[in-house]
Amino acid sequence: MSHRLILAGASLLALAGCTTTAVPAGPTSVVVTQVAPPAPSAEEQAKAAHDELFALFSKSDDENLRRNPLNALFRGDLRYADRLGDNISDAYYAAEKAAAEQDLAGLAAIDRSRLTPTDQIAYDVFKFTTEDTLRGYQDDLLPLTRVRPMNHFFGIHTFYPTFASGQGAAPFRNLEDYENNLKRHKDYVTYLDRAIVRWREGMASGVVDTKLTVRNMIEQLDNQLKQKPAENSFLGPVRKFPDSFSAADRARLTAAYRASVDQELRPALTRVRDFLRSEYLPAARDGVGLMYLKGGPALYSYLVKSTTTLDMTPDEIHQLGLSEVARIRAGMDEVRREVGFKGDLPAFFNHLRTDPRFKMKSREALTQGYYDIGKKVDAELPRFFSITPKARLEIRPYETFREKFEAGGSYQNGTPDGARAGVFYFNAYDLPSRTTPGMTTLYLHEGAPGHHFQISLAQENEALPAFMRFGGNTAYVEGWALYAETLGYDMGFFKAPYQRFGTLSDEMLRAMRLVVDTGIHSKGWTRERAIDYMLSNSDMGRTDATAEVERYIAIPSQALAYKIGALTIQRLRTKAQTELGPRFDMRVFHDQVLNTGALPLSVLERKIEGWIAATRAA
Known part of the structure; x- marks a missing residue:
């Protein structure tokens, strides 16, 4: 001075x-x-604001990992690997709510206007996500969700056996990993017993799940309890030890794992199965939609906004779905005429369901088919992406104990360092009901460049705060994956009419979801009406249509995100191509969409519009 x-x-x-x-x-x-010293420059102010913002992000993320140890383990962070977590108790819910309130207070103290445009995106995403999280912990919604801790599609009883099997995200590289798994087993038993307490709480308050969901859970638990030791998922780690383990350690751990299965896990699973069958099923509700749940309409409205990240009503989404179904149906009819099929469209659907040339003869043949598709896609990716993930992509069928109730495919992310590969799972259950024209589309969605690219590129981008690397919202994540399916046109995979019909069929599925999900939860549609609607507007087999409808019943609104997210990305691409003309570069557009993680759709739109304007001005 x-x-x-x-x-x-x-x-x-x-x-x-x-x-x-x-x-x-x-x-x-x-x-x-x-x-006084000169006022800080704009650059200095931006750096100070950046440091304050990212300090908040870091503190929030570290505390979140402590409360949710599985999130850490999926990243390859083993600090809390001996815990499964406690995300079902009153103390847990109170801690999550308090953390969200504290994070929002910290965010409000930061001057957004001093941040760089990229940091403003991070600010906006954190604000949106935290406000959405906090809304779910309010007194009018939490009592509707905490008393329904598991269902047949989204439950720890189907997740944990794979996770702990030696084939999931949990590592089994050394003695500590094996010991940690045994400790997590005890947390799993505690969770199952607390789930029974929560279900009883719901029975007392009149907030119960559907009979359909409960029957499915009972069947899932029965299937697990019937497993013989040679196929028991929990014994998977002791069927394949690392070479470095001594004979004494192998014998000790084998005995400990078998004791855990016989004395802890099987009794706990039996308690849950017996409770569901004898006590909860008689009290469960008949109506499958949330409109039949006390407080259900308000819960569904919240879920719709949370899932889509937009202020759309169930009726608006229903009408959008009807419009999309009509458009795609017209495209399907063009394919029918192109191949010279003489019957009408419903007859063509049945032709595709039943003709042997559209079937795979074995699980092995189906697996090889996906391997072949993967190689063809890999050859095309450099034309569309300048940056590709470090993580490998593996292709596997679902395990037989869970395949019946799974979707046609799914993705499990790898680790940020690429040590654990991402996995594209496909469903080989009831092969006669599955057809081949949609295989390429499914791979593009669940594998590359769909979920594998989006999730891997985000978590490998160390410049992003952790909540953007590892978090996200369904509309963006599933919207990108559905958009990735459409790249099959640009890659030349859908020139053949039956292949084109396959991708139209998958697009139709996402359009029908807008109609069926809202129909079930806001318009009183029955399970049977929803299945019939899907069969009459697509070539889906009854097994797939049934699994889809029962999924929408179990996890309301999740299925709405796909089409709404994809339509947003497609609209932004069209706008960029129109306004930039010859300056439009597909690879740069994809990098702009992907390089800041999963954004709420309104934030993504602002970002892309800013990029278009900057590109035009350059």
Whole structure:
């Protein structure tokens, strides 16, 4: 700090950024003027705001991992690997709510206007996500969700056996990994017993799940309890030890794992199965939609906004779905005419369901078919992406114990360092009901460049805060994957009419979801009506249509995200192509969509519009 001395009697200059203090100095007074340092530059202010913002992100993420140890383990962070977590107790819910309130208070203290455009995106995503999380913990919604802790599509009883099998995300590389798994087994038993308590709480309050969902859970638990030791998922790790393990350690761990299965896990699973069958099923509700649940309409409205990230009503989404179904149906009819099929469209659907040339003869043949598709897609990717994931992509069928109730395919992410590959799972259950024209589309969606690219590129981008690397929202994540299916046109995979019909069929599935999900939960559609609607507007087999409808019943609104997200990305691409003309680069557009993780759709739209404007001005 510099100082200036000005004698009394001299004229005092008005100095911006200075403070003046009169100091007695004998018979006269000396005025000491302190000159403040120059104001921080815009760059310095942005850096200070950035540091404050990212400190908040880091603290929030670290505390979240402590409360949710599985999130850490999926990233390859083993600090809490001996815990499964407690995400079902009152203490857990209170801690999550308090954390969200604290994070929002910290965010409000940061001046958004001083942030760079990229940091403003991070600010907006964090605000949206945290506000959405906090809304779910409010007193009008939490009592509707905490008393339904599991269902046949989204439940720890189907997740954990694979996770702990040696084939899931949990590592089994050393003795500590094996010991940690045994400790997590005890947390799993605790969770199952607390789930029974929650279900009983719902029975008392009149908030119960559907009979359909409960029957499916009972069947799933029966299937697990029937497993013989040679196929038991929980014994998977002791059927394949690392070579470094001594004979004594192998014998000790084998005995410990068998004791855990016989004395802890099987009894706990039996308790849940018996409770569901004898107590909960008689109390469960008949109506499958949320409109039949006490408080259900308000819950569905919240879920719709949370899933889509947009302010759309169930009726608006229903009407959008009907419009999309009509458009895609017309495209299907064009294929019917192109191949010279003489019957009408419903007859063509049945032709595709039943003709042997559209079937795979074995699980092995189906697996090889996906391997072949993967190689063809890999050859095309450099034309569309300048950056590709480090993580490998593996292709596997679902395990037989869970395949009946799974979707046609899914994706399990790998680790950020690429040590654990991402996995594309496909369903080989009831092969006669599955057809081949949609295989390429399914791979593009679940594998590359769909979920595998989007999720892997985000978590491998260390410049992003952790919540953007590892978090996300369904509309963006599933919207990108559905958009990735459409790249099959650009890659030349859908020139053949039956292949084109296959991708139209998958697009139809996502359009029908808009109609059926809202029909079930806001318009009173029955399970049977929903299945019939899907069969009459597509070539789906009854097994797939039934599994889809029962999925929508179990996890309301999730299925709405696909089409709404994809339509948004497609619209933004069309806008960029129109406004940029020859300056449009597909690879740059895809990088802009992917390089900041999964964004709420409104945030993504602002980002792409800003990129278009900057590109035009350059």
